[in-house]
Amino acid sequence: MTNISPQQLSQWLADAARPKPLLLDVREPWEWEICRIANSIHVPMRTIPGRLAELQAAGPTVVICHHGGRSMQVAHFLEHQGFEQLFNLAGGVHGWSQTVDPDMPRY
16 A cells, blocks of 8 residues: 555546546545545445445545545555555545645545
């Protein structure tokens, strides 16, 4: 598992030559309703173990939460499940809203 900054993720997503990662948002539904990064999928942290079959262990996955703590826990869990290309969004959506998308609502 590797930490990735919001700026690094933004550059990755803008790079047409690079395969896009799965953006896995593990926040609670009420958080997801307030704000989200475009094209992310919502799988709350507590539901991850029961929904592993929906996720692909082969490609790059960026795990996202509010500040980066929960997503780091999920990334470590996924690593133990065989996921190899894992990234934790350092600073979470809060960091994204501060450095990449200042129009994103904050909570």
